Amino acid sequence: MGELSxxxxxxxxxMKGVRTVCENCYKEEELQFEKVYQYIKKKQNRSATVDDVIESTGVERELIMKFVKEHRLHTSMFPNLSYACEKxxxxxxxxxxxxxxTKEIKEGLKREQDIEDVRKTNLARxxxxxxxxSGVYSRNRHK
Incomplete structure (x- = not known):
């Protein structure tokens, strides 16, 4: 079951569950989605940028980005629709x-792993x- 939000x-x-907005806002988002989709599915609008879509439909940038992130608008079909890297x-x-x-993060993780490996090797040595x-000291002490 969802949580109250x-x-x-x-x-x-x-009740927050699969949907992240209330029923009324969900219905409004669906209307906005339909407006955006009807605009960009026209052949002459398939190469429209996000700004073009905003200007022509009046739909907010954040909502269009939400549709792209949710893969409701496929960027393979609409190559100029993109969104910002979160980093x-x-x-x-x-x-x-x-x-x-992604490359920067992977390199950082590899560096951290290498440091950890050196630390473990030094600790084992x-x-x-x-x-x-300790063994030499014990043997010499008992002589």
Whole structure:
């Protein structure tokens, strides 16, 4: 079952579940989606940018971006519809972050893994060295 929440658009109470807005706002979003879809499905509008769609339909940028992120508007069919990378803000057409940010994150994780590997190796050597010194000390003490 969903949880009781306030609609982010109109502040009405609703049960949050699959939908992230109340029933009335959902219906309004569907009307807005239909308006956007009817505009961009026309052959002459398929290469429209987000700004073109906003100007022609009056639908808010955030709502159009929501439709793209939810894959309701496929960027493969509409190549100029894109949204901002959540890390750097550059335009992307799929995922949450751009390729450059993905690469940067992967490199950072690899560096951290390499540091952890060196730390574990040094710790193992240190423990081995202590065991050796401890063993030598014990043998010499009993002579």
């Amino acid at each position: 306030n609609c982010p658009r109109c502040n009405a109470l609703f 750097c803000g550059s335009s992307i057409q799929e995922g949450k972050i751009c390729n450059a940010c 240190e423990q081995e060295s202590r065991a050796y010194v």
